[in-house]
Amino acid sequence: MQIKFWGVRGSIPTPGPDTVVYGGNTTCIEVRAGDTNIILDCGTGIRELGNHYSRLGKAVKVHIFLSHSHWDHIQGFPFFMPIYRYGNEIHIYGPAHPDRTIRDLLTLQMDGAYFPARYFELAAKIHHHDLREESVDIEDVTVHSRFMNHPIYTLGYRIHHEGKVLVYTSDNEPYSAFLYDHLKDFGDAIPASEMEEFLAQCNRRLVDFVSDADVVIADAMYRTEEYPRYRGWGHSSAEHAMELAIKAKAKKLVIWHHDPNRTDADLEAMVRDTQAIAWSRGSKLEVVAAKEKETLEI
Numbered sequence: 490m491q492i493k494f495w496g497v498r499g500s501i502p503t504p505g506p507d508t509v510v511y512g513g514n515t516t517c518i519e520v521r522a523g524d525t526n527i528i529l530d531c532g533t534g535i536r537e538l539g540n541h542y543s544r545l546g547k548a549v550k551v552h553i554f555l556s557h558s559h560w561d562h563i564q565g566f567p568f569f570m571p572i573y574r575y576g577n578e579i580h581i582y583g584p585a586h587p588d589r590t591i592r593d594l595l596t597l598q599m600d601g602a603y604f605p606a607r608y609f610e611l612a613a614k615i616h617h618h619d620l621r622e623e624s625v626d627i628e629d630v631t632v633h634s635r636f637m638n639h640p641i642y643t644l645g646y647r648i649h650h651e652g653k654v655l656v657y658t659s660d661n662e663p664y665s666a667f668l669y670d671h672l673k674d675f676g677d678a679i680p681a682s683e684m685e686e687f688l689a690q691c692n693r694r695l696v697d698f699v700s701d702a703d704v705v706i707a708d709a710m711y712r713t714e715e716y717p718r719y720r721g722w723g724h725s726s727a728e729h730a731m732e733l734a735i736k737a738k739a740k741k742l743v744i745w746h747h748d749p750n751r752t753d754a755d756l757e758a759m760v761r762d763t764q765a766i767a768w769s770r771g772s773k774l775e776v777v778a779a780k781e782k783e784t785l786e787i
């Protein structure tokens with residue numbers, strides 16, 4: 490499996506001298522597994538991936554798995570040139586909302602008020618697949634989906650190919666007592682002990698989902714000391730991502746969804762510190778930060 494990062498930033502693109510090393514485009518990861526082309530999320534990084542496909546000069550067949558519909562995960566889609574070419578075949582998978590399909594969510598973004606080309610004008614053959622927690626087989630690749638802890642319906646993906654496993658948690662926060670505090674506001678009468686067990690079960694489910702991954706690409710938006718200010722926003726700290734990877738016995742952790750204010754120097758320090766903590770716990774986990782245009786092979 491080859492994994493190439495085309496966009497690594499969360500929230501908003503961040504061009505400029507402080508982000509030239511790790512990159513400023515929002516979320517987009519290309520996964521090549523045998524003859525199957527998969528794209529994880531459609532942030533602004535997908536524009537250059539589309540240009541790369543165009544230069545190859547062949548019909549494009551690709552499977553796009555969207556984690557959720559926040560802007561930083563879909564805003565590059567209208568600039569993905571293969572959607573405007575006849576003969577291309579594009580499958581889009583993602584979590585539907587109770588009142589909106591994945592097609593609805595993408596159509597809204599290309600309403601004439603926001604973008605000049607409209608969704609119904611796209612020339613490629615586009616197939617939509619609304620997902621819940623399930624498994625999808627594409628030739629010799631299997632993709633499992635699982636809900637993450639984020640303010641809207643969000644799926645993480647576990648990809649299997651030829652004995653190798655890649656897990657992408659997308660935007661995710663550990664389940665915590667914050668959820669319990671929130672439910673109490675609604676007068677919910679769940680006893681604290683039951684809620685604690687429920688939250689522990691939710692966290693164990695996530696560890697199971699990541700278990701024995703060769704690579705896990707995980708939300709690491711914050712430093713540990715920053716996290717308390719953003720508790721409940723649906724993102725993790727680098728240390729949370731490391732703890733998840735260690736518990737799941739993953740081999741390599743790619744910290745990802747970089748905060749827009751995080752400079753290249755900040756990211757280098759974040760990797761160094763997170764790696765040192767992992768080693769100090771006796772773990773052999775390798776920690777790196779996602780870097781635009783870099784390719785990993787597993």
Ligand SMILES: [Zn+2]
Nearest residue numbers: 499500561660
């Ligand atoms: Zn995001």
Ligand SMILES: [Zn+2]
Nearest residue numbers: 557559639660
């Ligand atoms: Zn999000």
